[in-house]
């Protein structure tokens with residue numbers, strides 16, 4: 001013990017001499033001192049059991065790692081008393097951070113802290129939150145031993161300092177020294193990133209680290225919230241899967257860095273032991289689901305879809321498995337599953353990219369960045385990379401870049417989908433417009449056809465089928481219209497009734513068909529004399545015809561009637577049985593209508609005149625005035 005104290009004093013004096021020397025530039029002083037310390041520690045065989053000296057300096061923070069003595073205790077049988085014995089074969093740690101990867105041994109570390117500063121309140125921080133058991137023995141020069149038992153296998157409240165990492169307080173006056181013996185046994189990676197700092201400096205660094213983690217968590221939360229809102233608005237499940245993925249990553253890092261144990265479950269030792277791995281399983285499951293949905297693997301290939309289902313089942317099984325096995329076994333199982341998951345994700349992204357999905361580029365980039373962070377972290381835990389600021393925060397840097405890139409990928413896909421939707425809407429509108437135009441054309445055509453059909457129907461309903469002139473139905477309507485018009489204008493109107501003489505005899509002699517021929521020919525001869533617009537020729541019934549002449553006086557009407565009579569009688573009608581001489585009798589009624597009269601009065605008057613013409617020997621014209629005279 002005395003010898004060790006002498007060593008320490010001697011080294012401090014030598015070191016201070018170097019630091020005070022004007023012959024060395026300030027940049028070289030630390031190297032010279034380090035060289036000297038290394039020389040003293042390694043080169044002097046008499047000091048084979050020499051304890052590494054950790055000397056506080058004016059920066060008030062010192063990394064504790066290089067030069068620290070350690071021994072491996074594979075059976076875990078050595079006690080604190082055992083390791084104080086001489087010639088145990090201590091080795092010297094040559095790395096920046098003591099790191100032995102995953103193994104089952106217990107490890108003892110030893111170093112002496114010498115305080116060269118006036119500050120007397122110091123803290124030793126072991127910045128790895130998932131260590132199982134850490135027993136720290138602090139031996140002061142007077143032989144007094146302080147013991148601290150820490151690790152995540154003990155409730156959080158056992159820690160001497162309320163901190164997510166393992167922190168041991170140390171009281172040392174200037175030039176005082178204390179020797180640390182640390183026993184470490186853990187199923188996680190065996191690594192001890194240690195730092196000795198004054199109380200105030202420790203708080204300062206801690207605030208900076210907490211701030212960095214806060215920025216990281218804040219960034220993730222904002223992106224998670226943004227994606228959740230996108231899910232609420234767009235109802236696309238991809239966003240929800242991605243939010244689950246972000247939270248899994250966040251809680252994974254929370255567990256790894258000790259935040260969960262400190263604030264969320266300080267008493268739940270068993271859960272805390274598995275929590276990081278369980279959240280790692282959640283990361284993998286949410287990644288499988290998100291990747292499958294985002295890249296639409298089913299559309300890419302049924303094989304990838306099948307692999308996705310198998311992968312989700314596998315991760316779920318592993319998630320259940322890690323609940324029942326020690327941490328070191330669980331991590332060895334889940335890491336290969338994570339590698340397979342990454343491989344599948346890349347395969348999907350490449351296939352999707354090859355099929356023309358440009359969003360897959362962002363996906364690959366994001367996935368690569370996250371993966372790089374994960375690989376760096378894993379390489380450190382497996383003791384292939386040293387622990388430093390980059391390896392320590394690798395997963396956080398990777399995940400932050402990853403969520404940014406994934407958000408970009410989701411936004412890019414949203415843009416593409418919107419463009420496709422707009423295009424589809426435009427096409428749908430175009431189709432609808434064309435359909436409407438076609439419909440309109442058809443409706444127009446149909447309307448026209450209908451109008452023509454209606455017109456034909458009306459003509460048919462107003463026309464006598466045999467003779468092609470108006471029928472009695474039309475005649476009645478026309479008579480009323482002309483009557484009212486003449487009444488309003490106080491104009492003359494005339495009505496002629498024409499009856500074929502002895503028509504029954506023609507029918508009887510030559511048959512009805514010949515009778516029909518005769519009626520047609522009589523019609524033609526009537527039409528020759530009634531051709532002014534507004535004149536109406538109609539079949540009154542049987543072999544009787546009626547002619548209505550608007551704006552026609554009795555004299556004119558009689559004149560027309562006489563011309564008709566002569567026209568019919570003057571020339572024989574040529575029929576299929578030879579020429580037949582036919583005559584007609586006509587009754588004429590004409591006047592200016594007076595109010596109170598009925599239109600049918602004209603027909604009655606004309607009928608009476610016709611009756612007179614028949615009685616007068618036929619083939620003659622009589623007017624209604626003659627009828628009244630008689």
Ligand SMILES: Nc1nc2c(ncn2[C@@H]2O[C@H](COP(=O)(O)OP(=O)(O)OP(=O)(O)O)[C@@H](O)[C@H]2O)c(=O)[nH]1
Nearest residue numbers: 499500501502503504505507512513515516542543
């Ligand atoms: N072929 C043919 N005959 C018709 C048609 N409509 C009516 N008749 C015939 O016309 C004849 C009319 O005979 P009547 O009423 O006795 O008159 P009429 O023989 O002409 O003698 P008067 O009028 O007194 O000169 C009947 O034999 C009817 O059958 C028709 O559309 N076609």
